[in-house]
Amino acid sequence: MKPACNVATLIERFFTERLMRQRNVSGNTIASYRDTFRLLFMFAQVRLPKSPSALSLADLDATFIGAFLTDLEVKRGASAKTRNLRLTAIWSFFRFVSFEEPAQRADPARARHTEQTPRQATGALPGAP
Numbered sequence: 001m002k003p004a005c006n007v008a009t010l011i012e013r014f015f016t017e018r019l020m021r022q023r024n025v026s027g028n029t030i031a032s033y034r035d036t037f038r039l040l041f042m043f044a045q046v047r048l049p050k051s052p053s054a055l056s057l058a059d060l061d062a063t064f065i066g067a068f069l070t071d072l073e074v075k076r077g078a079s080a081k082t083r084n085l086r087l088t089a090i091w092s093f094f095r096f097v098s099f100e101e102p103a104q105r106a107d108p109a110r111a112r113h114t115e116q117t118p119r120q121a122t123g124a125l126p127g128a129p
């Protein structure tokens with residue numbers, strides 16, 4: 001992976017280029033996505049332990065994202081709706097990454113598709129049947 005293509009750099013571009021400039025999303029959406037990644041980074045510091053600036057896309061695999069979402073429900077008492085909103089933010093970020101850095105193709109829910117379906121890897125998916 002290129003040094004300039006770490007998670008922190010991609011997150012910054014995701015918020016400034018994709019959400020704010022291209023999509024012109026509401027302040028509430030930006031705040032919700034910000035909170036999701038803040039929680040994800042705090043979880044990574046404890047679980048991996050790595051600072052946000054040291055994270056790579058490979059660190060954010062299906063197992064890690066699934067553990068993060070489970071932690072939200074178990075330790076923080078998040079509802080299924082809140083969990084799915086957090087998952088939507090993560091999916092949106094990885095969709096952005098797939099276009100911005102196609103060589104990375106790091107989709108956490110599809111990373112282990114030979115072993116699990118996306119629903120098994122990360123729980124219920126928004127918009128899934």
